[in-house]
Amino acid sequence: MDWITNRKKTIWCMTVLSLSCIILYACTISYSLNGSSIDYNKVKTISFDKFPIRSAYVWSPMESMFYNSLVDVYSQKTKLKLLKRNGDLQLAGEITEYSQTNKSVAADGYSAQTQLKITVNARFVNTQNHAQDFEKQFSATAEYPSTQQLAAVQEQLVTEMFKDIIDQIFNATVAQW
Numbered sequence: 650m651d652w653i654t655n656r657k658k659t660i661w662c663m664t665v666l667s668l669s670c671i672i673l674y675a676c677t678i679s680y681s682l683n684g685s686s687i688d689y690n691k692v693k694t695i696s697f698d699k700f701p702i703r704s705a706y707v708w709s710p711m712e713s714m715f716y717n718s719l720v721d722v723y724s725q726k727t728k729l730k731l732l733k734r735n736g737d738l739q740l741a742g743e744i745t746e747y748s749q750t751n752k753s754v755a756a757d758g759y760s761a762q763t764q765l766k767i768t769v770n771a772r773f774v775n776t777q778n779h780a781q782d783f784e785k786q787f788s789a790t791a792e793y794p795s796t797q798q799l800a801a802v803q804e805q806l807v808t809e810m811f812k813d814i815i816d817q818i819f820n821a822t823v824a825q826w
Contacts, residue, residue, distance in 0.1 A: 686823065686824060688777075689728060691737070691777045692775070692777055693729065693737055694729060694732045695729040695732070695737065695740070696732045696736030696739050696740070697723075697731075697739075697740050697741070699712060699716055700715050700771075703744060704748070705748075706747050708803060708807065710804075711767075715744065715811050715814075718808075718811050718812065722815050723819070723823075726819065737775070737777055738775055738776070738822065740773055741771075742769055742772050743769070743770050744768070744769050745786070746766060746788070747765075747766070747767055749763050750766070751763060751764075761794070762792045763794075763795045763799075764792050765806050765807075765810070766788060766789070766790045767789055767790075769786070769814050769818070770784065770785075771787060772784045773785075773822050781822075783821070787818055789810035789811075789814050790810070791809055791810055
């Protein structure tokens with residue numbers, strides 16, 4: 650009689666285990682390590698316009714630095730094909746502000762820290778879902794000691810601020826946080 654009870658328990662455990670495996674296999678969670686939430690069945694391409702500098706203060710390498718960094722991020726983090734124009738996703742805009750201001754004053758009355766700020770106006774169009782279209786401003790700042798010349802730290806700071814702004818744009822366009 651004990652062997653019949655043990656057999657029923659074994660069959661019951663095997664049935665429960667099999668059903669659990671089937672349920673777990675059927676209920677998978679899908680996530681992306683790059684942070685994008687693109688439906689690649691609908692959206693396959695992206696196009697970028699140049700982002701010209703429209704600010705009063707200009708550092709000429711910024712336009713190409715920003716454009717190249719922007720294209721690199723989307724190329725690395727998505728499977729979208731890059732087109733020159735008329736992509737399923739379209740991104741355009743301009744660099745509207747590049748400025749520096751005194752951030753803090755030292756005991757001697759002179760500036761101790763200078764803040765550099767960049768603002769980019771971005772226009773995004775999703776031809777597959779116009780509800781996601783927008784035009785927004787994205788900004789980033791960085792400080793440097795006033796004892797340094799801007800020319801000495803400019804490339805490093807601009808690169809860091811562009812990385813921040815591009816992350817903001819990426820999150821607003823395809824990550825949709």
